[in-house]
Amino acid sequence: MLTYLLRRLLLMIPTLLGISIVVFTVMALSPGGITPQALTSGMEMKPEQRKAIEDYYNKRYGLDKPAPVQYLHWLNNVSPIGFISDEQGNRGEFSFNKPMDLGTSFQYGRPVSDILAERIPITLLLNLVTIPVIYLIAIFVGMKSATDRGGSFDVGMGMSMLALWSIPTMLAGVLLLGFFANIQHFQWFPTSGISSREALDMPFLPHWGQTGFVRGFLLDRVWHLVLPVICLSYGGFAALAKLMRTSILENLHSDYARTARAKGLSEHDVLWRHVFRNSLLPLITISAGLLPSLLAGSLIVEYIFSINGMGQLAVEAVKSRDRELVLSITWVSGLLTLIGYLMADFCYTLADPRVSYD
């Protein structure tokens, strides 16, 4: 087991290198390229300011050097093994445990790690709420429709899940906002952000105050998350519920289920003790992609509800050719994808005793 783990971990290094090379090349070859001109993309900027800014970027980020040199420079900064360079960029001695530096964002002028540290908690919160919702609803609906195959619940859910799955998020988000956050219809939820200004002055937990019910910071946050979470989750649980249903049905008709029934087990026991666990395997396969998506965020939902998450950051970075930021984001999400696959492989051994890596 340990050798297997070690092998997998070591294999990650060339994979990550490959990812960074591909991303860097794509960035360098993209039309327009990484030039200071592209970074000063203010449409209505005064002409005299532009040149000064361009010169500054060239000097600060070394954008006038050839691309391979820029890549090696970046790699050296990111990896824990390499040359230590000082403030002026002069090469110092070789070290095996130097600090990893993700670089400075062109667009923000701040260290990339700082920016990521600001955005990650928000996306994480959103996804940590969304993913359990997706899985709970998917498993519940899938189970129920499979056991009630052909019944009214199955047919109704089958249709509505298909319908939900086909609604584009963009439309759903705007409709939800237009109907459930609008004074003309039902103003039940807030229109933007993840907390309101008033909540900053409230205590944490909801309670009855002198002026009536005070929702507190916690409930305020939950209240703000309702619409975004609906938007983020409906596509996911619609697809997973279908998958879960098929998987359970398949297992219910398999030989071991028949054997269990022949053994005299009740249908309940057959379902929960034997079939359920086996049916989870496809869901586990899908969950491998979960860890990176935890941080990837969703551009559309974030944009509609004005949430500053990773999705917006990534797209903004690509649009403005903010190389250090793009590289860091892909690098981090690449790492998480690999770890996600590794964890999914381990989850198989938990759910299915036939799988082992020795």
Place this chain on the structure above:
Amino acid sequence: MIFPTPPSKFFKTKNMQKQLTIRDWILYSLLSLLIVLLLLTMYQIDRQWLKLTEMEAAMYEQSKDMRELHSSIASGALPAASVANASAAKDVAPAFKRAQAATRLPDYAQGDWLVDPLEANLKTLTPLISTDGYAATVQSFVQESLVTRDPDTLEWQGLIAKSWKVSDDGLTITFQLRDDVTFSDGVPLTAEDVVFTYNFTINEAIQAPSDRAALQKIKEVKANGKYEVVFTFNEPYFLSISLAGGSAILPKHFYEEYLKSPQKFNESKGLLLGSGPYKLLDPKNWSPDKDTVELVRNERYWGDVQPAFNRLLWKIIQNDSARLTTYRNGEIDSYIARPVEYQTLKKDEQVTAKSQLFEYMSLARGYKYIGWNQERGGKPTRFADKRVRQAMAYLTDVNRIIDEVYLGYAEPAIGPFGSKTKQHDSSLQPYQFNLEKAKALLKEAGYEDKNGDGVLEDKAGQPFEFKLIYTQSVEDYKRLVLLLKDTYAKAGVRLIASPQEFPVLVESLEKKDYDASMLAWGGGLESDLYYVFHSSQAKEGSNRNSYKNTELDKVIEQARSTVDDEKRMPLWQQAERIIYEDQPYTFLVRTKDLLFIDKRIANVQMTKTGLNFGGLPQENYVPLYQQKYKQ
């Protein structure tokens, strides 16, 4: 896994069943619940701690005030000062006249908040390193400059400066500062701070390249006593007053430490302190990860008229429809509409019932244009011929563009200057659409449809077609280009539309690898033609179309070095006439601002520069009976 594999099958099945019992599930969920609760508690304690530090800071501030008060009472300075204040109240500085008039309105009241939307996330609030207009808006309420423009007459008037004098050669400007100005932390503003602002900005380590470039004309800034500053220029420069007096004054005691650690300043998120009527609650630790920007009233504001609102709040709402819904719900006080949207909203009763509508042309509005590239690969293009450019101007039906693309909410741009600025020569009329004239001009230049395919050919037999590059991200441009393509085709000119991503567009411009480009320039109350139209800027500067006219060069140079307004304006008008004749650009439109403002905001009026909404000194307020926010 390190254990030997269990020999009996029994062990395995038992183990397997054990994992599935309901009791285990409950145990696990209880455990995770506990962890979540623990995390929440930690978070809660953290919040308490933050609140406590905030209160501590406020307490410190108050005790400082008290101490100062005590000491001034003890020294007997207070009665004199209060008398001075009382007499000053009768005779306010000219900059505060309009604001004072507002306070005399019958329903004037202080209090309430002004809540505005921001369309994009802020990157930083620190002055100099912030580059977007949104940050500049927020900063303008916190930091003040020596002089401002009078919105009625557009003349400069003193704000922090009491008076100023320009030397006869136009090379030195001496400002006399008011002696009663303090920053929001109580430290008095002196000439030292003005000098520091200059020295700080030109420091190479500070990330302010564009501000630094602008200051190159200044030779030195010297403090002459506590309340006198002398700016010396390298050469006479027409924008010298705005350059010297128009930039925000940074408090020396606050920003000085960052000269030692410029990196900290360059990477900061919100270091903002000034003498303005509003301040950040915590001037050092603002951070962009909140959804709002909040300024509170500066209780120590030195100005003759105190601002009306207790707080200014900006909500960051990126999505257009979310912003509109928020405005409908009454949670923000203003909404900027696009032309199409404005037309529908004008008929929407829910919106009109609660809004004041404003459609106006801001004086400082920039213009959209098509630039004709006159030199490509060292050889002159077909657009190097003045007659061709004039023909294109006659072919561009600007009135139709205004009607169909901008629904009437724009005006034709005649030249580089706004039609109400003093730089503009009001005798010039926009080129009207005239197919016959255009055809005649093109024929004169040697273009004829020889093979009868509907497209003109030049003398060498090449068809008259050109590629127009423009940014794909602006929705209006797509419709505009379709319209142009249609009208140009009538004269046998073929336009090939080439929408591009902005970085790609910029690359083509840099390499001068294009036929024509549709772009926009930002405006100003007085704009400088040097960077865009002077021939010295053709190689590397913003004169990307390699337009050269020696006569214009001379006029621009002369105008820039003329400090006297009376003499300079005719020169600008002359320059404009040359550009009008040469048509290096086909000038398209200046768009109007379309704005909805909530009815509770009172005294919103048009001024010469635009609207008096959101400017300083503040003239808007909310009458008492309509106030919403009590804090």
